[in-house]
Amino acid sequence: xxxxxxxxxxxxxxxxxxxxxxxxxxxxxxxxxxxxxxxxxxxxxxxxxxxxxxxxxxxxxxxxxxxxxxxxxxxxxxxxxxxxxxxxxxxxxxxxxxxxxxxxxxxxxxxxxxxxxxxxxxxxxxxxxxxxxxxxxxxxxxxxxxxxxxxxxxxxxxxxxxxxxxxxxxxxxxxxxxxxxxxxxxxxxxxxxxxxxxxxxxxxxxxxxxxxxxxxxxxxxxxxxxxxxxxxxxxxxxxxxxxxxxxxxxxxxxxxxxxxxxxxxxxxxxxxxxxxxxxxxxxxxxxxxxxxxxxxxxxxxxxxxxxxxxxxxxxxxxxxxxxxxxxxxxxxxxxxxxxxxxxxxxxxxxxxxxxxxxxxxxxxxxxxxxxxx
Numbered sequence: 001x002x003x004x005x006x007x008x009x010x011x012x013x014x015x016x017x018x019x020x021x022x023x024x025x026x027x028x029x030x031x032x033x034x035x036x037x038x039x040x041x042x043x044x045x046x047x048x049x050x051x052x053x054x055x056x057x058x059x060x061x062x063x064x065x066x067x068x069x070x071x072x073x074x075x076x077x078x079x080x081x082x083x084x085x086x087x088x089x090x091x092x093x094x095x096x097x098x099x100x101x102x103x104x105x106x107x108x109x110x111x112x113x114x115x116x117x118x119x120x121x122x123x124x125x126x127x128x129x130x131x132x133x134x135x136x137x138x139x140x141x142x143x144x145x146x147x148x149x150x151x152x153x154x155x156x157x158x159x160x161x162x163x164x165x166x167x168x169x170x171x172x173x174x175x176x177x178x179x180x181x182x183x184x185x186x187x188x189x190x191x192x193x194x195x196x197x198x199x200x201x202x203x204x205x206x207x208x209x210x211x212x213x214x215x216x217x218x219x220x221x222x223x224x225x226x227x228x229x230x231x232x233x234x235x236x237x238x239x240x241x242x243x244x245x246x247x248x249x250x251x252x253x254x255x256x257x258x259x260x261x262x263x264x265x266x267x268x269x270x271x272x273x274x275x276x277x278x279x280x281x282x283x284x285x286x287x288x289x290x291x292x293x294x295x296x297x298x299x300x301x302x303x304x305x306x307x308x309x310x311x312x313x314x315x316x317x318x319x320x321x322x323x324x325x326x327x328x329x330x331x332x333x334x335x336x337x338x339x340x341x342x343x344x345x346x347x348x349x350x351x352x353x354x355x356x357x358x359x360x361x362x363x364x365x366x367x368x369x370x371x372x373x
């Protein structure tokens with residue numbers, strides 16, 4: 001395709017279409033509104049459905065319903081709307097319904113500053129709902145990655161029957177870069193596995209070799225029960241521990257046994273580095289420049305860029321922490337992902353660089369932390 005100047009939010013929309021998204025329900029909220037605007041224009045052209053809902057709770061509910069009906073579905077929001085969606089994110093996890101939730105983060109709490117960037121929803125993405133369940137959350141560092149990781153979010157969601165969260169920040173969502181998108185035919189697209197057994201044999205939550213039971217779209221002759229309660233293999237509520245415990249084990253196992261595919265990171269010069277910078281989102285761009293400046297002064301600096309925030313890249317951080325003397329973690333918050341790095345590497349080894357005022361962490365702030373004795 002011809003290179004063009006493209007906004008991060010626009011790239012998310014094109015990524016969704018390339019991945020096969022054919023349903024979008026949402027409520028306009030800065031700084032994610034361009035995603036809804038773009039898909040409102042483009043989805044009807046290819047037979048897809050766009051609907052503006054009355055609020056964010058209803059938006060995700062509509063996406064869950066569309067997904068059960070067999071469509072790949074997405075919604076997009078920002079911090080306040082993401083808070084409202086938590087109940088249905090938990091519902092989608094419990095019912096194992098694929099869907100993608102885009103959160104273009106803005107400064108908070110509460111209304112905060114809608115046009116200012118933030119990375120303040122990292123922990124909410126992992127722990128926002130009540131109860132225990134795994135979650136996948138991805139974070140792009142560029143406009144092209146916004147496209148690629150949107151496709152990946154759909155692929156993970158369909159492959160593992162789970163909600164997937166795409167965590168942009170306002171900077172990536174609104175910035176424009178020259179981007180050349182791949183030919184649609186070259187995009188790797190994963191579709192959910194559809195059951196082939198007769199309707200009377202189908203178990204929507206039964207055991208499968210992959211730990212991911214095949215699905216059956218509503219309206220295709222399969223009638224089964226879906227509930228937010230703990231359920232048996234047929235989908236009906238249960239209080240039997242011999243049915244609840246295997247379900248919990250399977251839902252976690254289907255993610256944990258595939259960490260090699262799900263946990264995406266980029267490493268630069270980490271093998272012999274004395275100091276490692278661990279960053280994500282727009283902050284990774286500042287980190288990249290700071291690392292370049294430090295290397296110009298002959299410092300042995302490496303960088304780990306986290307594209308998957310959850311599940312956390314424990315094995316990678318454990319490996320680099322074993323050889324590096326310090327790990328610098330810059331974030332546009334007051335230290336959310338740094339908590340995970342400290343848990344693995346030890347607090348004394350971690351240097352935080354934090355900012356939660358709506359402005360970016362600058363390269364010089366990171367460089368100062370790198371040079372700090």
